[in-house]
Amino acid sequence: xxNEQLSNSTIFPLGEKxxxxxxxxxxxxxxxxxxAPLNTVIGNVTFAPGARNNWHAHQIGQVLxxxxxxxxxxxxxxxxxxxxxxxxVNIPPNVKHWHGATKDSWFVHLAMTPxxxxxxxxxxxxxxxxx
Amino acid sequence: xxNEQLSNSTIFPLGEKxxxxxxxxxxxxxxxxxxAPLNTVIGNVTFAPGARNNWHAHQIGQVLxxxxxxxxxxxxxxxxxxxxxxxxVNIPPNVKHWHGATKDSWFVHLAMTPxxxxxxxxxxxxxxxxx
Numbered sequence: 001x002x003n004e005q006l007s008n009s010t011i012f013p014l015g016e017k018x019x020x021x022x023x024x025x026x027x028x029x030x031x032x033x034x035x036a037p038l039n040t041v042i043g044n045v046t047f048a049p050g051a052r053n054n055w056h057a058h059q060i061g062q063v064l065x066x067x068x069x070x071x072x073x074x075x076x077x078x079x080x081x082x083x084x085x086x087x088x089v090n091i092p093p094n095v096k097h098w099h100g101a102t103k104d105s106w107f108v109h110l111a112m113t114p115x116x117x118x119x120x121x122x123x124x125x126x127x128x129x130x131x
Numbered sequence: 132x133x134n135e136q137l138s139n140s141t142i143f144p145l146g147e148k149x150x151x152x153x154x155x156x157x158x159x160x161x162x163x164x165x166x167a168p169l170n171t172v173i174g175n176v177t178f179a180p181g182a183r184n185n186w187h188a189h190q191i192g193q194v195l196x197x198x199x200x201x202x203x204x205x206x207x208x209x210x211x212x213x214x215x216x217x218x219x220v221n222i223p224p225n226v227k228h229w230h231g232a233t234k235d236s237w238f239v240h241l242a243m244t245p246x247x248x249x250x251x252x253x254x255x256x257x258x259x260x261x262x
Contacts, residue, residue, distance in 0.1 A: 011142075011198050011199070011216055011217055012196075012217050013217065031196065031219055032194060032196075032219055032221070034221050036192060036221075037171075037189075037191045037192030037193070037194070037221075037224065037245050037246075038169070038170060038171055038194055038243060038245065039169060039170040039171075039245075040168075040169055040170075042194075042196070058168075060168045061167060061168030062168070063163060063168070063169055063173075065143075065162065065163075065173070065241070067142050067198070068142070085142055086142055086143050086144065088162055088163055090163070090165050090167075090168075093168065110196070112169060114168050114169065114170075115168075
């Protein structure tokens, strides 16, 4: 991980290393979990270069706000979308997808997740290396 | 406005200058306005040093995520709370309050506002200068 760049992008705390459903080093800090006034919790997710989450789907959907670095968002059957600071992604309900850092960059986003997430298989190295 | 510092903090677009209910120079860019999956819109608000919004209240509440600079949040009848990068504020419904930059710093926050806002009088210079 490029620590200098990461420290420049760290707005919200890094939090704890994610232990499941991810490939590579990723970190999660919940920044908002109150029951009101939003219908969602908010987590700050930081991916080391090459790190990404497994294929998964959100039963209600999810919104990503990218706060630093460069990454990918890919829905099943579609080309990967390149993401960078300031990008916003509205992920539809029950659409299988993954997100994570590029090979060469850290990547940080806020994730607003109003419902339950269903987790599937990892994004394997052969798939990721094609990007 | 300290442009160099502001540019370092600009994650989401600056947007347009706010024309009403603010004192000093402030800018608003809506970053999320889709009807689903969140119960809220999300705006990026940037305050020049000394800029602040009028006293106001949110009928459902509001959540602030501070992404840069230094500012104040004050509820009526309470001491002002100092805010800096990474701070999160859960503003209760129907509580009269204001927020804005310190005298010497720009200030940037995301604002998640699920309902209607009621606007009141400006935070006058005499009040602000006491901080």
